[in-house]
Amino acid sequence: MMVAETVLEEQVVYARPASLRDVPTHYCPGCTHGVAHRLVAEVLDELGIRERTIGVSPVGCAVFAYKYFNTDGCEAAHGRAPAMATGIKRVRPDMVVFTYQGDGDLAAIGTGEIIHAATRGELFTTIFINNAIYGMTGGQMAPTTLPGQYTSSSPAGRDVETAGFPIRMAEVIAGLPGAAYVARRSLHNVKEIMKAKKAIRTAFKVQLAGLGFSMVELLSACPTNWSMSPPEAMRWIEEAMVPYYPLGDFKVAEGVEALLKER
Numbered sequence: 001m002m003v004a005e006t007v008l009e010e011q012v013v014y015a016r017p018a019s020l021r022d023v024p025t026h027y028c029p030g031c032t033h034g035v036a037h038r039l040v041a042e043v044l045d046e047l048g049i050r051e052r053t054i055g056v057s058p059v060g061c062a063v064f065a066y067k068y069f070n071t072d073g074c075e076a077a078h079g080r081a082p083a084m085a086t087g088i089k090r091v092r093p094d095m096v097v098f099t100y101q102g103d104g105d106l107a108a109i110g111t112g113e114i115i116h117a118a119t120r121g122e123l124f125t126t127i128f129i130n131n132a133i134y135g136m137t138g139g140q141m142a143p144t145t146l147p148g149q150y151t152s153s154s155p156a157g158r159d160v161e162t163a164g165f166p167i168r169m170a171e172v173i174a175g176l177p178g179a180a181y182v183a184r185r186s187l188h189n190v191k192e193i194m195k196a197k198k199a200i201r202t203a204f205k206v207q208l209a210g211l212g213f214s215m216v217e218l219l220s221a222c223p224t225n226w227s228m229s230p231p232e233a234m235r236w237i238e239e240a241m242v243p244y245y246p247l248g249d250f251k252v253a254e255g256v257e258a259l260l261k262e263r
């Protein structure tokens with residue numbers, strides 16, 4: 001009997017994007033900072049803008065993001081990434097500039113920075129990681145911590161009577177005149193991750209088209225400080241975070257609609 005010869009063609013189905021360096025990261029198992037990095041890197045690759053991109057890293061768990069992205073990069077003081085990005089983009093308008101910021105960085109110490117940058121319509125993109133906690137410093141309450149959520153600085157759960165309600169930053173930024181595209185997505189399952197990538201792509205396209213400030217908020221897991229296993233953390237995002245932080249596009253300014261249709 002003749003044996004049919006099968007020629008298997010080598011097909012690459014998964015590879016490291018050129019916009020990520022081939023180095024180990026320091027993130028905990030199950031942390032979705034790594035997923036967010038990968039999505040940004042894939043978008044930079046696909047848009048062909050890696051060699052003219054400058055990332056501004058935050059203070060927080062993503063403090064070493066400039067070592068992980070294979071782009072030019074720099075490190076801002078806590079919360080000050082939008083000011084640094086403003087300066088870089090104004091001096092080098094030919095470059096693509098993004099900030100990568102956690103919720104302690106963007107929604108606490110850096111609230112003023114992001115609000116004024118968005119209001120001015122600065123032409124950079126912000127990737128905002130909302131993990132409902134201060135990760136790097138040991139899981140303290142953040143402005144995004146949910147009502148009743150246990151943290152190392154709210155051991156009885158966030159009491160809204162004394163600590164106030166969590167801030168929905170995407171909705172706040174969407175209300176500012178200079179913001180052209182503002183979206184919230186989540187990283188808790190594959191379907192939502194794919195949607196997050198599309199939003200990140202739109203945000204960078206908005207910058208490339210010079211339409212205004214763009215921001216994508218990503219609901220992200222911190223299993224370490226939530227004291228959960230990675231699967232439990234994914235479920236907690238879906239069941240606890242998404243109801244308080246609805247997913248969607250919150251600002252689609254004039255001119256952005258056409259970009260949404262492209263994706």
Ligand SMILES: Cc1ncc(C[n+]2csc(CCOP(=O)(O)OP(=O)(O)O)c2C)c(N)n1
Nearest residue numbers: 059060061078102103104105133134135136
């Ligand atoms: C001016 C200043 N204040 C406070 C700190 C301490 N600090 C470092 S990281 C951090 C919180 C980071 O939390 P977040 O931005 O949510 O990022 P995550 O670590 O969760 O990714 C704080 C308060 C600092 N480094 N500099």
Ligand code: SF4
Nearest residue numbers: 027028031061135222
């Ligand atoms: S402490 Fe939380 S946010 Fe920081 S790397 Fe670990 S899991 Fe990620």
